[in-house]
Amino acid sequence: MNTIEPQGCRPRRLTVGRVGVYAFLLTAALFILLPLWIMIMTSLKPMDEIRLGNIVALPTALTFEAWSKAWSSACTGLECNGISVGFWNSVRILIPSVALSIIVGAINGYALSFWRVKGANVMFGVLLLGAFIPYQVFLYPLVRIFSMTGIYNSLLCIILVHVIFGLPTMTLLFRNYYLGLPIELFKAARIDGGGFWSIFFRVILPMSTPMLVVATILQVTGIWNDFIFGLTFAGRQNLPMTVQLNNIVHSTQGERAYNVDMAATMLAALVPLVVYFVSGRWFVRGIAAGAVKG
């Protein structure tokens, strides 16, 4: 960590420059916080108050009605069961998808970084390229494949899709991490007669905690926030929260209940926000690890 300049020099330039720095940062912070503020305020007001305008004002008649309505009785088309349906669907999609994609990613990364398998690097190269290709290129044939095997529009289908498209990032993440571990460790385990799986479970996996945390953060936010896969593969019964939120917002008839919309939006944002605030620097590490480390 390097300081900008020697400590002694600062007081001289304190006034104008420092004030400017803080003014800029505070303005930027306000701009970035404004939508969140407006969402929360709107969700706590009754509709009468919203119609008067002034979206940034604190509610005069504080009410949590919109939140409970958004959770349990907001309508998406004909069904009026609230966004809670989507919440539980998202949970059901999230847990197996995250677990499976991390396990597969860790095994791939281990095999790629410690073992010499013919063609593995070519496979890895293709996988990495795949990470940059727009999903639209794969979607239609994938839908056909899943329909042919009869699992299209099911929980299994959407989980598989998340695992498939999580492969590049997860594999890259663990491969890079394992490449940073000392090779002597692996050699010693080999000399002791460890095989592929025993080395993985006894030596490598116990050392992977930091990457497991990073990968979990990355996948939880990524999969929770997914829209396009849920829309395409999950089927009516399993629509995730993001898709349901979109349906609620766009399917209202008559006057839109903005307070309910905003409460539903906040509910949909809650899980990733909690993950973000709890994980702190790990979150940044997660984004950076997938990208910066090459």
Place this chain on the structure above:
Amino acid sequence: MDTISIRAPSISAPRATVRHRIRTRLPASLALLPTALVVLVVYIGCLLWTVRLSFTSSALLPKLDWVGLAQYSRLFANDRFLTSAENILIFGCLFISGCLILGFLLAVFIDQNVRGESLFRTVFLYPYAMSFVVTGVAWQWFLNPGLGLQKLVRDMGFPNFTFDWLVNQDMAIYTIVIAGIWHGAGLTMAILLAGLRGVDGDLWKAARVDGIPTWRVYISVVLPLLRPMIVTATVLLATGVVKLYDLVVAMTLGGPGIATEVPAKFVMDHLFERNNIALGTAAATIMLIAVVSVLAPWVYARYIRSQGRLG
């Protein structure tokens, strides 16, 4: 690759036989098999399938006839597609440069030994944790002319203030840009800040000795040093540009009219709603070509060339 080949014999050299090597490596190969299958079937197979379908006349169901480039000429005569392509260019340029500029400024200002640094960082990055659907819905509400920002400013004593970009055909795409920058600027800041922290402290001392103003050092010395981070951020943002779909769906549904249509939405609509598979896959293929031609050199330089253990 080469380093691994040095390593392997040293492990098993004393009693290495071909058989032994095969037996010990078999589990590794088996472990990679599912991924290899996915790469073959999905990443290569589905991609080729999509390209193949774009040369057919498939409508509701896929056919395997051959109509040459007919779908592509239809595509480039299609207003919706042309608008989509134009929009993604506008969005891409403004979004990437906006995020880079704002992200750089935020990173530089945060790097000035400010109090509450981690609080500022947390605030700047939180939008990135939210989904595009949430972002879109929030900004749609904030920018709606009836009750949102426009009314707020009018009520504050500026009755002629107009900000109706969201419902204005010519300006709607810029509201998507604003929402996008709001979502992505923090990420750029985080990446560039990591780069700034890596800048040698002696550089600042030298600059002080020479009496060079701070802003000049940032522009002329620090910015070139940050090149790798800027490239990384740009690539991350660019992949986001190509995938732009949820934000548009949540915010404008492509409207007003077709003013905010984007290629990803064009493909989705034609594949799953308009029953025009051939045209949809043709558009997807164009997206693929665009992405590959931009990213292939970068990916090559970054990953393929530097494979194996670097220590």
